[in-house]
Amino acid sequence: MTVIQKKAVNPIAHLTAEDIETLGKELDAIRERVIASRGERDAAYIRKVISTQRKLEIGSRVVLLFSLFPPAWIVGTAGLSVAKILENMEIGHNVLHGQWDWMRDPKIHSTSWEWDHVAPADQWKQSHNELHHRFTNVVGKDNDLGYGIMRVDEDQPWHPAHLGQPLYNFLNACFFEYGIAAYDLDLGNKLKNGGHKDPEFRRRVRAVGRKIRRQFLKDYLLFPVLSGPSVLHTLAANFTANLVRNLWSHSVIMCGHFPEGVETFEKTSIEGETRGEWYVRQMLGSANISGSRLMHIMTGNLSFQIEHHLFPDLPSNRYQEIAPEVRALFDRYGLKYTTGSLPRQVFSAWRKVFRLALPNRRQPAPPVTPLDDSADHPTPALVAA
Amino acid sequence: MTATVPPPDTRSFRRRLWRLAETVTTPVLPSDYLDLVAPLRAGAELRGRIVAVHPETPDAATLVIQPGRSWRGHVPGQYVRLGVDVDGVRQWRAYSVTSAPGRRTDPISVTVKAIPDGVVSNHLVRRLRPGTIVQLDQARGDFVLPERAPSRVLFLTAGSGITPVAGMLRSGALAGSDVVLVHSAPTAADVVFGAELRGLAERGAIRLVERHTEVEGLLNVAELDTLVPDHLERQTWACGPLGLLDAAEEHWSARGHAARLHTERFRPTVITAGDGGTVTFTRSSVTVEAAGATPLLDAGENAGVLMPSGCRMGICFGCVLPLRQGAVRDLRNGQLTTALPGDGVRVQTCVSAAAGPCELEI
Numbered sequence: 196m197t198v199i200q201k202k203a204v205n206p207i208a209h210l211t212a213e214d215i216e217t218l219g220k221e222l223d224a225i226r227e228r229v230i231a232s233r234g235e236r237d238a239a240y241i242r243k244v245i246s247t248q249r250k251l252e253i254g255s256r257v258v259l260l261f262s263l264f265p266p267a268w269i270v271g272t273a274g275l276s277v278a279k280i281l282e283n284m285e286i287g288h289n290v291l292h293g294q295w296d297w298m299r300d301p302k303i304h305s306t307s308w309e310w311d312h313v314a315p316a317d318q319w320k321q322s323h324n325e326l327h328h329r330f331t332n333v334v335g336k337d338n339d340l341g342y343g344i345m346r347v348d349e350d351q352p353w354h355p356a357h358l359g360q361p362l363y364n365f366l367n368a369c370f371f372e373y374g375i376a377a378y379d380l381d382l383g384n385k386l387k388n389g390g391h392k393d394p395e396f397r398r399r400v401r402a403v404g405r406k407i408r409r410q411f412l413k414d415y416l417l418f419p420v421l422s423g424p425s426v427l428h429t430l431a432a433n434f435t436a437n438l439v440r441n442l443w444s445h446s447v448i449m450c451g452h453f454p455e456g457v458e459t460f461e462k463t464s465i466e467g468e469t470r471g472e473w474y475v476r477q478m479l480g481s482a483n484i485s486g487s488r489l490m491h492i493m494t495g496n497l498s499f500q501i502e503h504h505l506f507p508d509l510p511s512n513r514y515q516e517i518a519p520e521v522r523a524l525f526d527r528y529g530l531k532y533t534t535g536s537l538p539r540q541v542f543s544a545w546r547k548v549f550r551l552a553l554p555n556r557r558q559p560a561p562p563v564t565p566l567d568d569s570a571d572h573p574t575p576a577l578v579a580a
Numbered sequence: 581m582t583a584t585v586p587p588p589d590t591r592s593f594r595r596r597l598w599r600l601a602e603t604v605t606t607p608v609l610p611s612d613y614l615d616l617v618a619p620l621r622a623g624a625e626l627r628g629r630i631v632a633v634h635p636e637t638p639d640a641a642t643l644v645i646q647p648g649r650s651w652r653g654h655v656p657g658q659y660v661r662l663g664v665d666v667d668g669v670r671q672w673r674a675y676s677v678t679s680a681p682g683r684r685t686d687p688i689s690v691t692v693k694a695i696p697d698g699v700v701s702n703h704l705v706r707r708l709r710p711g712t713i714v715q716l717d718q719a720r721g722d723f724v725l726p727e728r729a730p731s732r733v734l735f736l737t738a739g740s741g742i743t744p745v746a747g748m749l750r751s752g753a754l755a756g757s758d759v760v761l762v763h764s765a766p767t768a769a770d771v772v773f774g775a776e777l778r779g780l781a782e783r784g785a786i787r788l789v790e791r792h793t794e795v796e797g798l799l800n801v802a803e804l805d806t807l808v809p810d811h812l813e814r815q816t817w818a819c820g821p822l823g824l825l826d827a828a829e830e831h832w833s834a835r836g837h838a839a840r841l842h843t844e845r846f847r848p849t850v851i852t853a854g855d856g857g858t859v860t861f862t863r864s865s866v867t868v869e870a871a872g873a874t875p876l877l878d879a880g881e882n883a884g885v886l887m888p889s890g891c892r893m894g895i896c897f898g899c900v901l902p903l904r905q906g907a908v909r910d911l912r913n914g915q916l917t918t919a920l921p922g923d924g925v926r927v928q929t930c931v932s933a934a935a936g937p938c939e940l941e942i
């Protein structure tokens with residue numbers, strides 16, 4: 196992809212500034228409707244998911260105490276993998292977004308939640324909620340575009356180190372939670388620029404260290420030891436469950452912004468950005484995954500990445516319900532709703548990782564200037580910026 | 581969910597065991613798992629299970645609650661704060677305990693009168709089902725009888741103001757006292773515990789003066805001179821609408837007997853929403869006037885408060901702070917949020933403005 200400001204055919208050139216603001220109001224109306232109807236059903240949903248996850252985790256860990264027996268190992272490892280995925284995706288990610296803060300339950304609240312992940316919740320909330328969701332797909336501002344280790348956009352400058360990015364991406368997928376912790380710390384930049392001496396940075400590193408220690412103690416020491424003769428088997432099972440969870444969440448998250456069809460934006464384009472323009476950027480900057488209800492739950496409803504990016508704080512169970520309305524808006528305003536099956540989107544994202552490991556084959560098209568627009572389509576501010 | 585809850589026991593072996601359990605259940609707490617199966621166990625946060633809901637009048641009902649094992653009991657006249665999820669949102673209200681004190685494992689009861697448009701009271705009276713788990717606080721309040729019951733007592737109550745008094749009458753502590761109860765309600769049918777009170781009067785345990793305000797009009801406190809001529813010599817407990825309590829306080833102090841009057845105000849703070857207001861940042865000891873269109877975040881920052889912040893557009897929840905009390909308005913849709921101390925309401929300061937006086941905890 197190339198930032199839309201430089202594309203030969205700008206996908207939003209046909210929208211007037213007024214269109215964009217009307218679109219924004221229609222999206223606001225969807226949001227308000229959901230907020231007005233939030234209630235008991237939604238609260239029951241998240242409590243059910245949380246209690247199911249906890250029972251599944253306990254059950255799987257108990258089964259793994261006998262992991263010497265192959266059937267117990269298989270059942271326990273599968274159960275624990277699913278439990279860890281649910282915990283991170285449908286529960287952790289969404290609770291930390293404040294999607295359930297409205298319930299005023301101090302036990303299910305973005306300010307008190309901690310998750311089964313080596314990245315401490317407060318650090319993740321900052322880099323994810325504050326930076327990624329605000330600067331979605333703005334090249335040079337949104338570090339989620341390649342996580343600072345890869346090039347996933349033609350407009351990101353190529354460096355010979357990018358030749359190795361298929362390998363980095365695979366390793367990042369296997370140890371994704373550590374990748375996220377390092378990313379939240381802005382570790383690469385801090386080490387490069389001497390920022391590692393900053394006391395605030397050191398405090399954050401210590402917090403990650405404590406979190407890693409607790410996670411390790413639980414998965415790689417206490418539960419294996421409790422398993423007695425099954426010690427090594429449980430160790431392997433817990434490692435496998437973490438690996439499965441990492442691979443799965445990495446794949447789902449890669450599908451959110453990397454597949455073909457997703458647009459990126461120039462840094463200058465968000466200066467003075469309006470509410471409507473912010474919405475349009477979220478619409479074009481995200482991609483969905485199609486699939487079954489179970490698949491949506493296992494992705495933490497990030498399969499509705501578009502709806503999530505439009506309304507990051509709406510309860511996750513509602514994304515599926517508003518998706519048809521949101522899609523109808525895309526159609527009405529002539530915008531492309533990017534979606535596809537999981538294998539297709541994963542393939543598309545990986546293909547880009549391979550393709551952009553090499554320098555651009557041709558120069559990107561010259562930027563569209565306002566003069567190119569026809570007279571009956573006044574230039575939207577987003578393009579003019 | 582982090583390790584902020586103190587271990588249930590301070591003995592070191594149990595504490596160590598609990599620490600070990602915390603290591604096993606990290607990042608959540610052992611209690612988060614135990615709550616799934618035993619929400620009322622000893623050491624758990626205080627909760628209760630609704631055992632039964634008995635209608636009292638057309639718009640009042642008594643809730644029988646089995647408190648958890650952490651319940652420390654109550655003194656008649658005290659109230660308990662009850663947290664219940666209404667439409668998925670946790671709401672806290674205080675209600676007088678109407679049951680006589682028993683063993684700590686006995687069920688307790690509270691009696692709730694549905695007030696017009698009352699979100700919580702209507703839910704409790706009309707929709708609450710036995711089996712529901714509610715959140716509780718320990719009983720509190722100093723609207724109680726002294727250890728040695730006075731020989732002559734007057735209760736001056738109206739509407740649901742009878743509830744703390746019912747707890748005192750049922751406790752038996754007044755068995756040897758001369759008790760007069762002057763109670764106002766719209767009609768005879770609206771008298772909460774009407775049959776029980778009339779029964780006590782018939783048996784001569786109390787003298788009951790019922791005032792049916794729909795026919796006889798509101799009680800003028802001066803009428804007590806004729807209704808209960810010796811009222812100023814009695815230890816008096818008054819509970820009811822603010823108008824009645826204000827009038828009673830005036831009456832008793834004007835005659836120099838304020839010390840004999842004890843009052844219970846059910847709604848000490850009435851939150852009225854306005855446009856803008858005085859914002860207090862409690863821990864920073866900073867108070868500012870904020871306009872109705874100024875985000876609380878800006879108001880705080882401009883006053884030099886170290887406010888947490890993030891996206892400043894309502895999406896990242898990096899600026900959320902506890903609203904101790906007051907009213908705020910969501911600048912995006914005008915929605916009002918009000919809070920009283922203990923409600924545990926948290927607000928996004930970047931998209932909320934003062935809608936009246938409010939206190940933020942920072």
